[in-house]
Amino acid sequence: MQRFSCPFCGPRDETEFFYGGEAGNERPEPAENISPVRWAQYLHMEKNEKGRAREIWVHLTCGEFFVMERDTVTHEIFKTEAFHGERT
Amino acid sequence: MPSTYSAFQLFKEGLKGHTGWAPAWQDADPKPSYDALVIGGGGHGLATAYYLARNHGLKRVGLVEKGWIGGGNTGRNTTVIRSNYFYPESVALYDFALKLYEGLSRELNYNIMFSQRGIAVVAHSELEMEMAARITNAMQINGTDAELLNRKQVLERAPLLNQNDDARFPIFGGIWQGRAGVARHDAVAWGYARAADKLGVDIIQNCEVTGFLVENGRCSGVETTRGEIRAGTTGMAVAGNSSVLSAMAGFELPVRSFALQAMVTEPVKPCLDTVLLYMGTGTYLSQSDKGELVIGGGLDRIPSYGQRGNPPLQEEILSGLLEMFPAFGQLKLLRQWAGIVDVVPDSSPVIGPTPLPGLYINGGWGTGGFKAIPAGGWLLAHLMANEEHHEISRPFDLDRFARGRLIDEAAGAAIAH
Amino acid sequence: MTARRLDSTSEQSSAESLSFTFDGRTLKGRAGDTVASALLANGVRILGRSFKYHRPRGLWGAGAEEPNAIVDITYAGQRTPNSRATAIALQDGMEVRSVNTSPDAEKDRYGLLDRFSQFLPAGFYYKTFLWPDWHLFEPRIRAMAGLGHLDPATQPEADCPQRSAHCDLLVIGAGPAGLAAARAAAQEGRDVLLADEQDQPGGSLLHRGGVIEGQPAGQWISESLELLDGHGATRLASTTAYGIYDHNLVCLWERRRGQPDRLWRVRPQQIVIATGAIERPLVFNNNDRPGVMSADSALLYLRRHDILVGQKIVIATNNDTAYPVASALAEAGAEVVLADLRPEAQAALPDNVEVRMETSVQAVEGKASVEGVLLNGQRHEADCLLVAGGFTPSVHLHCQAKGRLHYREDILAFVPDEPVAGTSVTGAANGAFDLASVLEQGHAVGSTKGNAPQASECLSSYGIQPAWPNPKAQGRQWIDFQNDVTVKDVALAARENYRSVEHLKRYTTLGMATDQGKTSNMNGLAAMAAISGRTIPEVGTTTYRPPYVPVPLPVIAGRRRGELFSPMRRLVLENEHRAADAAFREYGPWLRPAFYGKGKPEDEIQREARQARQTVGLFDGSPLGKVEVMGPDAAALMDFNSYNTLSTLKPGRVRYGFMLNEDGVVYDDGVVLRLAEDHFIVSCSSGHVPGVVMRLEEWRQDRFDPARVVIHNSTPQWATLTTTGPRARDLIAALGLDLDLSDEARPHMSFANARYQGTPIRVARVSFTGDRSYEISIPASRAKELWAHMRKEGDKLEATLLGTEGLMILRAEKGFIVAGKDTDGYTLPMDLGMSGPRKKRTGEYVGKRSLFTEEAERSDRPALVGLTVDDDTPLATGAHAVEDGPKGLRSLGFVTSSYWSPTLERPIALALVDSGRQRIGETIEIYHLGTRQRAKVTSPCAFDPEGERLYA
Known part of the structure; x- marks a missing residue:
């Protein structure tokens, strides 16, 4: 059972959170100008970092999305911070 | 001289203290170059190396493994082999694997103990039965064996299932595939290793890939912790670490890594004769030949490369198990572990060329790579040797994501609400 | 081994007040005993048989490490297989049964297997059983394997807090x-x-x-x-x-x-x-015989249970910790020889103990118990051999x-x-x-x-000297007692190149028994080190995995069982429905009336569907989503999140549409109400409420100014009670809502706020049946009164209560979809006949780019169609449309919904079929479980295609 710290509510059990995706995945627009490969990259491709990763999470109980940096191997949490429109 | 395995040989060796057995495979040192190089000494990699030698007659085949062979998901799964899929592309792939598995012990001269005891996927409502019919029909149409079971038929196959009136998940029936079963997972890796070794494949353990050699835009081999190895054609079968390798090669994959847990109970005398999956709980299980119940369930919810289990999901899987089999509450959990699986958006594998010419991939197997090992190896070997797809692997090319042509089993066979 | 309780005076033996059985024999123990100590005190030597060779096994230790004393225990009617006797407190009336024995531990008939052990080395099963087929051998092997017996009648409660x-x-x-x-x-x-x-x-x-x-x-x-x-x-x-x-x-x-x-x-x-x-064992020939025990445990049994483990005891050691043990046992009256393989010890030499330095054990004599010990080649009579191989x-x-x-x-x-x-x-x-x-x-x-x-006054020295397994030693030297792994097995693994410690474990099963190798792992890897010419750290350890000891499954599962495992959402009117004989079924997370009445389900469902078309049906639609989107940017967020433009919707009006995933697939369908310029209500499918809220939140926080639009899920606060049918308006009119219900004032796809007996309500005129329908949303706390009132007025209009199953027929007659049932994970909006927004919309919206991929542009995309059959048998839901191709059958799609329509008096069906729209009018083959049937492709709507009944 991991514990994440919601920037608004403080530390909570992992079961209260949901993974939203890698941070910084800008939605390519407008659709008319976006190649199939670029769109597929936005939709499906992942850095899938082994080690330090920057991710979007949502705290289901308060509904806030936020950014979390953590280690995907050791599960160490480096920081969580409120979400400032960083694209999921 | 490598020995042939047989009851007679076992008897002969028994008389002289088993001193005559040859190594199942030799540990090779890396050569400077190979015609074909396979990255990853799991089931898929070892099978690839074997089929490169056997099907394509390649003489100089090398395989590098960063740890010990069969130490990744091949040695961590719940050993289920089945082809109860919805889409024709999936059935073609997994049924091909199943057919190869059916002859594998004799082909490899190594008993992988493939026990075709059948799998029942149990449905709990009329809606789920409709979905079960949809899947069963698809399987039959696509040419694999499938039956739609009623409640009585399910209970005949697993009499200890929860038959209480107040069961949270009443048994309505299910999907049956009789040719499905379980096998000894380690033996699959070792059997392929031994057979590949016999055909001259170099199996190089404790050799980690640290980078790719690229010449004229083409992959010409790898850098490893034991030096540079050049290769005419290179294939990677490193599920769980696919993204790490692809990052070295300079491209991204549609893969997220998650831990998939598995666990076993203490061994007891036979009490379950089939493989069983509950739609309601998501828990699945079988009883190993040793007597342990081998139990699995859903993925952990948090992307991870940490190969270990986590209590929230264990609690869910095991309470699901007890909901299915109240009598199993008298058993104890003996061991739990996790493997890291490549999760792809459509939960279908990625087999094909990569954006780096000369490098081919077999990965993205999600929770079900073990069942596909013989096919995965066969198809990757085909790609590496011929530089083009086998017809079965074509739909699983990476290009499907840009084309929008996903093969999403969950989408086709989802349980409606 | 002649273990006995020391203080067995008459007074003390009355302390032996707990009665239990072992393999059917009645024995006595005392409070404070473990099952192991009680068996030991009774002089029971063979407690079970090993996994593979059925070698007799006696007690080794006193704790979690115990490899041998594994028993099935039945107590108070509950079986616990594979219990570790050293960890179970003895209870009066316990039935203890040895495992892997037949008929009992003493006379096990499979003990014979040990004679064939030379043909059954580590991994022998990988090398044989290849012909004719593994399935021929497997059942026998399975029956031989396993330890304890499960009792089908033991079903532990979900009561572990x-x-x-x-x-x-x-x-x-x-x-x-x-x-x-x-x-x-x-x-x-x-x-x-x-x-x-x-x-x-x-x-x-x-x-x-x-x-x-x-x-x-x-x-x-x-x-x-x-x-x-x-x-x-x-x-x-x-x-x-x-x-x-x-x-x-x-x-x-x-x-x-x-x-x-x-x-x-x-x-x-x-x-x-x-x-x-x-404490770890020393490894020598027959070191697995009953009577060979951990020295430290022998001291524990003496001090804590007053049990002397033998009369003529040899203690073999490579360290000083055996010395106090020897002293204590001698003091308790045993004859003790201490065989120390070292040249000298630092510990004080005990009195009354024969200490032999530079002496080691080569072998044990005796089968069912220790009869003698070979010390430096000389036989020494003994009834017990204690080993102190050092501590791990x-x-x-x-x-x-x-x-x-x-x-x-x-x-x-x-x-x-x-x-x-x-x-x-x-x-x-x-x-x-x-x-x-x-x-x-x-x-x-x-x-x-x-x-x-x-x-x-305690031992301060250790002075351990290596005494690792000697691969060259004679005889069978046991490393893993429970799983029958010997030094020769390790040597075989090394010879065959299973040298990695993980390969060793998996090939020989060393350390994989129920004790997880607590006594065997160190000796195993030391043996591998010696055999393969490596040091112990070079061989390394296997991964330590939880749990440390086997843990009962109910402890981990806790009380999560039944509804606590998977809770159901319940309607506020559940009791009212029950009183009306509703039969409940689960739909998504909700428990809802499937139909009403005590007749045959099919009949009741047909009756409801027929009557709702003739008079009026009353349906509890409370789980329908009511997700509010509010604020100056509400319209922009709605537009972005929907396939259909919603900013053009006029306040007071309702629009049907889809929400797509970014991959273009239809996620949900439903209606949206616009309350005001800056206020929408998304009436999504009941099962999709949390998902719809989440995706609205995600885009709100990611793409919009969160201060200018907020999302509020008010689904649970409102009950939604629906009337449908030709007399629906009459029924609503009878409720006295002070609402103009004329078609001019209240056309289809509009809504109005009103009051019901002072309570604010919302009346929406939307239809999931094709008939004139009104949905009344009322605060959940007032739903009861309104429902009772509706039923009372309904009775006058020959209304029927309408369950979900009946409603399913009505919507299918109209070709209306249930997202997730009549769509799958590939369904794009065009497949459902809604191509307008894709062609016309200029701005961005979720899923847009995905509607223009190569796959989305395919001309043979599936489409939702209707199917009719000539006879009276409805098609099976889940049947496939097929065609014969060069490679056999090919699926063209499948039946998603199929019913008997009581109104049309014929079967109706919906299906997703490749090139479906082009096939309308064609006859196709339908396959179901080996049978074939023909069906004609039609438009999805089978009933009132002109939509006249909305205004009937």
């Missing part, structure tokens, strides 16, 4: 190190939780004794406990910490007398691992927490490297084997202040 706790310091193990740590921390005012797996605290002090701070060990333990209690520490006995998980969560299994076991999930600031060490620190929890190990040559053991953050390892678990250092280490992890308790 689970507790979560926080503390400053969790001390695991109440031996000297743990007690010292707990004392020190408690005295500093830290919140301490002390857990120990034994039924009483003290650990090795209870049998090793010693003097601490001038007091006998027992007194120091009591004083320490008082001190801890005084500081408010929590103490748990019979509690095993079995796993350390992410972020240092520790799981504990607590066994309670007369109450169900309990799971503790503890999140401490600091974890002290004071789990002690386990219990580093399991440290390793589970991802701690590393290093090998210490001086103590021949792996010990923890740097402790993991938030944990410390102390005492014997950390490689400290003398009491003084143990106390010092324990104190130091508990506090940086004060002095550690001082020890005296």
Whole structure:
């Protein structure tokens, strides 16, 4: 059972959170100008970092999305911070 | 001289203290170059190396493994082999694997103990039965064996299932595939290793890939912790670490890594004769030949490369198990572990060329790579040797994501609400 | 072995008050006994048989490490297979049965197998059973394998409670190190939780004794406990910490007398691992015979259970810890020979003990028990052989927490490297084997202040010399007692290149038995080191995985069973529906009336569907989504999130449309109400409410100014009661809502706010049946009155209560979809006949780009169509449309919904079929479980295609 710290509510059990995706995945627009490969990259491709990763999470109980940096191997949490429109 | 395995040989060796057995495979040192190089000494990699030698007659085949062979998901799964899929592309792939598995012990001269005891996927409502019919029909149409079971038929196959009136998940029936079963997972890796070794494949353990050699835009081999190895054609079968390798090669994959847990109970005398999956709980299980119940369930919810289990999901899987089999509450959990699986958006594998010419991939197997090992190896070997797809692997090319042509089993066979 | 209870005077034997059976034989034990100590006191030698060769197995140890004394226990009607006899408190009336034996442990008929052991080496099954087929052999092998027997009638209740706790310091193990740590921390005012797996605290002090701070060990333990209690520490006995998980969560299994076991999930600031060490066997010919025991355990049975394990005892050792054991046993009246393989010892030579230096054991004689011991080649008569092969620190929890190990040559053991953050390892678990250092280490992890308790009159030397398995020695030398792994098996593994320690484990099954190799792993890897010419650290250890000991599944599962495993959402009007004879079924998370009445389900469903078209149906649609989107940017957010433009919707009006995923697939369909310029209500499918809220939130926070639009899910606050049918308006009119219900004022796809007896309600005119329909949304707390009123007025109009099944027929007659049933994970909006927005919309919306991929542009995309058949048998839902191709059958799609329509008096069906729209008018083949039927492709709408009934 991991514990994440919601920037608004403080530390909570992992079961209260949901993974939203890698941070910084800008939605390519407008659709008319976006190649199939670029769109597929936005939709499906992942850095899938082994080690330090920057991710979007949502705290289901308060509904806030936020950014979390953590280690995907050791599960160490480096920081969580409120979400400032960083694209999921 | 490598020995042939047989009851007679076992008897002969028994008389002289088993001193005559040859190594199942030799540990090779890396050569400077190979015609074909396979990255990853799991089931898929070892099978690839074997089929490169056997099907394509390649003489100089090398395989590098960063740890010990069969130490990744091949040695961590719940050993289920089945082809109860919805889409024709999936059935073609997994049924091909199943057919190869059916002859594998004799082909490899190594008993992988493939026990075709059948799998029942149990449905709990009329809606789920409709979905079960949809899947069963698809399987039959696509040419694999499938039956739609009623409640009585399910209970005949697993009499200890929860038959209480107040069961949270009443048994309505299910999907049956009789040719499905379980096998000894380690033996699959070792059997392929031994057979590949016999055909001259170099199996190089404790050799980690640290980078790719690229010449004229083409992959010409790898850098490893034991030096540079050049290769005419290179294939990677490193599920769980696919993204790490692809990052070295300079491209991204549609893969997220998650831990998939598995666990076993203490061994007891036979009490379950089939493989069983509950739609309601998501828990699945079988009883190993040793007597342990081998139990699995859903993925952990948090992307991870940490190969270990986590209590929230264990609690869910095991309470699901007890909901299915109240009598199993008298058993104890003996061991739990996790493997890291490549999760792809459509939960279908990625087999094909990569954006780096000369490098081919077999990965993205999600929770079900073990069942596909013989096919995965066969198809990757085909790609590496011929530089083009086998017809079965074509739909699983990476290009499907840009084309929008996903093969999403969950989408086709989802349980409606 | 002639073990006996020492104080068996007549007075004392009355203490043997607990009656139990072993393999059917009635025996006596006393309070405080474990099953193992009771069997030992009764002189029972063979407690079971080994897994593979059915070798007789006797008691080895006294704790969690026990490999041999595995028994099935039936007590109070409940079976517990594979119980570790050393860990189970004896109860009056227990039935104890040996495992893997037939008919019993003594006379096991499969004992014969051992004679064929030479043909059954490690991994023999990989080399044979290839012809004709594994399936021929497997059933026999399965029947031979397994240990205990499951009892089908034992179905434990879901009654194990689970507790979560926080503390400053969790001390695991109440031996000297743990007690010292707990004392020190408690005295500093830290919140301490002390857990120990034994039924009483003290650990090795209870049998090793010693003097601490001038007091006998027992007194120091009591004083320490008082001190801890005084500081408010929590103490748990019979509690095993079995796993350390992410972020240092520790799981504990607590066994309670007369109450169900309990799971503790503890999140401490600091974890002290004071789990002690386990004595390991020495390896020699026939070292698995009953009567060969751990020397440390023999001392434990003497001190704690008054049992002398033998009369003529040989103790074999390579270290000093055997000396106090020898002394104690001699003092208790045994004849003791101490065979020490070292040239000299530092420990005091015990009185009355024959000490033979540079003497080692080569073999044991006797089959069912020890009869003699070969010492330096000479036979020595004995009834018991105790071995003291040195101690292996219990580093399991440290390793589970991802701690590393290093090998210490001086103590021949792996010990923890740097402790993991938030944990410390102390005492014997950390490689400290003398009491003084143990106390010092324990104190130091508990506090940086004060002095550690001082020890005296205890063994201070260890002086271990290597005595690892000798691959060249003669005979069968056992490493894993339960799984029957010998030194020869390790040699075979090495010969065949299963040299990695993980390959060794998996190939030979070394360490994979129910004891998880607690006594065997070190000897196994030492044997591999010797055979393969490597050092022990080069071979390394296998991964330590939880749980530390096998844990009952109900402890982990807790009370999550039935509805606590998977809760159902219930309607506010559930009781009213029950009173009306509703038959409930689950639809998504909701428990809803499927139909009403006590007749045959098919008949009732047909009746409801027919009558709702003739008069009026009353339907409880409360789970329908009511997700409010409010604020100046509400319209923009709605537009972005929907396939259909919603900013053009006029307040007071309703629009039907889709929400797509970014991959273009239809996620949900439903209607949207616009209350005001800046206020929408999304009436999504009941099962999709949480998902719709989440995606609206995601885009709101990601793409919009969160201050200018907010999302509020008000679904649970409102009940939604629906009327449908030609008399629906009459029914609504009868409720006295003061609402103009004329078609001019209230056309289809509009809504109005109104009041019902003073309560604000919303009346929407939308239709999921094709008939004139009105949905009234009312605060849930007032739903009862309104429903009763509607039913009363309904009775006058020959209304029917309409369950979900009947409604399903009505919507299918119209070709209306249920998202997720009539769509799949590929369905794009065009496949459902809605192409307009894709062609016309210019702005961005979720899923847009995905509607223009190569796949989306395919001309043969599936489409939702209707199917009709000539006869009266409805198609099976889940049947496939097929065509014969060059490679056999090919699926063209499948039937998603199929019913008998009571109104049309014929079967109706919906299907997703490739090129469906182009096929309208064609006849296609339908395949179901081997049968074939023909069906004609039609438009999805089978009833009232002109839509006239909306205004009928």
